[in-house]
Amino acid sequence: MEKKRVAIVGAGVSGLAACKHLLERGCTPAVFEADTLLGGVWARAPDCTSLQSERPMYQYSDFPWPDSVTEVFPSRRQVADYLKAYARHFGVLDCVRFGHRVLGMEYVGVGEGEVAAWEEWAGCGDAFGDGVGEWRLTVADADDHVETHVADFVVICIGRFSGVPNIPTFPPGKGPEAFDGQVIHTMDYSKMGTKKASEMLKGKRVTVIGYLKSALDVAAECAELNGTQHPCTMVVRTKHWIIPGYYAWGFPISNLCLNRFSEFLIHKPGEGFLLSLLATILTPLRWLFSKFAESYYSIPMRKHAMVPDHSLFEALATCLIAITPKDHYKRLDEGSIVIKKSKTFSFCKEGVLVEGASSPIKSDVVIFGTGFRGDQKIKDMFVSEYFQSIAVGPASSTVPLYRLFHYISFLYIASLQL
Numbered sequence: 001m002e003k004k005r006v007a008i009v010g011a012g013v014s015g016l017a018a019c020k021h022l023l024e025r026g027c028t029p030a031v032f033e034a035d036t037l038l039g040g041v042w043a044r045a046p047d048c049t050s051l052q053s054e055r056p057m058y059q060y061s062d063f064p065w066p067d068s069v070t071e072v073f074p075s076r077r078q079v080a081d082y083l084k085a086y087a088r089h090f091g092v093l094d095c096v097r098f099g100h101r102v103l104g105m106e107y108v109g110v111g112e113g114e115v116a117a118w119e120e121w122a123g124c125g126d127a128f129g130d131g132v133g134e135w136r137l138t139v140a141d142a143d144d145h146v147e148t149h150v151a152d153f154v155v156i157c158i159g160r161f162s163g164v165p166n167i168p169t170f171p172p173g174k175g176p177e178a179f180d181g182q183v184i185h186t187m188d189y190s191k192m193g194t195k196k197a198s199e200m201l202k203g204k205r206v207t208v209i210g211y212l213k214s215a216l217d218v219a220a221e222c223a224e225l226n227g228t229q230h231p232c233t234m235v236v237r238t239k240h241w242i243i244p245g246y247y248a249w250g251f252p253i254s255n256l257c258l259n260r261f262s263e264f265l266i267h268k269p270g271e272g273f274l275l276s277l278l279a280t281i282l283t284p285l286r287w288l289f290s291k292f293a294e295s296y297y298s299i300p301m302r303k304h305a306m307v308p309d310h311s312l313f314e315a316l317a318t319c320l321i322a323i324t325p326k327d328h329y330k331r332l333d334e335g336s337i338v339i340k341k342s343k344t345f346s347f348c349k350e351g352v353l354v355e356g357a358s359s360p361i362k363s364d365v366v367i368f369g370t371g372f373r374g375d376q377k378i379k380d381m382f383v384s385e386y387f388q389s390i391a392v393g394p395a396s397s398t399v400p401l402y403r404l405f406h407y408i409s410f411l412y413i414a415s416l417q418l
């Protein structure tokens with residue numbers, strides 16, 4: 001096979017695996033990594049963050065976790081170390097160009113109309129076939145020196161849960177500009193590192209917006225620091241299934257919902273007649289499973305009126321669940337974390353105004369735990385509007401994680417036959 005020039009964008013879990021497999025195929029990919037650290041989200045998550053997947057399910061099939069890691073949910077440092085060990089072991093580290101951000105990429109040599117008519121990438125159904133065009137990547141280094149890198153294929157591994165924060169919009173005068181205190185996103189919090197983050201929170205009135213993984217982790221760190229003296233307030237728009245683990249009434253729910261079989265239980269974009277029929281026929285099973293697990297997980301939630309309105313299965317299928325941080329409900333009971341449910345909120349001079357409250361939640365620091373714009377991030381990679389338009393699925397997509405990237409996977413990842 002003629003060696004092709006391959007570029008990989010991102011040195012997180014996905015980029016490292018892509019690089020390892022390409023090395024095995026005889027390629028020498030260039031891995032562009034904007035950060036100075038390896039590991040993507042695991043390089044800089046808050047210290048209290050740990051995996052939400054059980055360890056055996058979050059493992060490269062060709063590189064087991066070391067025996068020293070025995071935790072069911074390893075910490076973010078353990079995950080980062082594991083990824084570093086993987087990269088070293090397979091020679092991936094040598095391919096990574098740290099501090100190199102890809103600003104955009106363009107396919108040149110073939111018109112967009114022709115590309116649009118191709119059934120598979122490269123026009124011949126083979127990713128390593130004779131594509132006549134080439135990708136031009138504009139890459140900036142840490143000193144903002146910009147250069148062009150040329151590749152036959154590009155594997156985009158930029159992740160969904162980092163980079164572009166999802167910040168709510170506000171009417172004029174009701175947003176962060178109206179507030180006298182500090183406003184940041186959990187992304188900035190993660191980048192600060194433990195020491196600076198603790199200094200920022202210590203003794204402060206902190207309000208966290210959101211109720212999923214990052215928001216819960218930041219609230220837990222805040223409650224740990226400030227206790228009941230300065231409770232951390234969480235403003236919650238949507239109640240979520242936050243669960244202690246993957247056992248409900250002693251039954252491992254991962255056997256039904258986190259394996260390949262569970263793929264058949266949900267409707268997917270572009271599915272054929274048979275898969276659609278199967279997902280419809282299996283609807284009662286989905287319902288039964290959900291009710292069974294919900295009856296267990298909702299027990300501690302009921303006390304705080306935090307049982308979600310949507311089903312647990314739906315939450316699992318869309319990856320909108322979180323593993324409960326240690327002592328979360330204890331903290332709610334003792335009052336070091338206080339929940340305010342509100343569909344909307346706005347800022348004022350003293351803090352945050354929520355629905356039905358006559359006075360604001362007085363705050364010194366407000367932290368948005370409102371997630372990321374993974375869709376925007378991938379669109380921004382392309383100069384061409386056509387590529388931007390096919391890069392992400394519809395916003396209504398049931399499965400926002402990887403199936404949202406259905407087309408992009410088709411073009412760049414599946415076609416590499418990794």
Ligand SMILES: Cc1cc2nc3c(=O)[nH]c(=O)nc-3n(C[C@H](O)[C@H](O)[C@H](O)COP(=O)(O)OP(=O)(O)OC[C@H]3O[C@@H](n4cnc5c(N)ncnc54)[C@H](O)[C@@H]3O)c2cc1C
Pocket residue numbers: 009010011012013014015032033034035039040041042045049050051052053058100101102103157158159160161162163213214
């Ligand atoms: C707090 C948290 C907990 C999570 N827990 C779990 C879990 O338990 N189980 C699970 O399955 N998933 C979990 N996830 C999802 C997690 O994102 C994935 O598991 C996985 O780490 C994604 O890896 P990735 O390589 O696709 O992306 P990322 O880890 O996001 O890595 C992307 C890399 O691309 C780089 N990059 C981005 N844009 C550019 C650019 N333009 N140029 C150059 N480099 C660029 C970034 O710097 C980053 O290093 C969690 C996510 C978070 C944030």
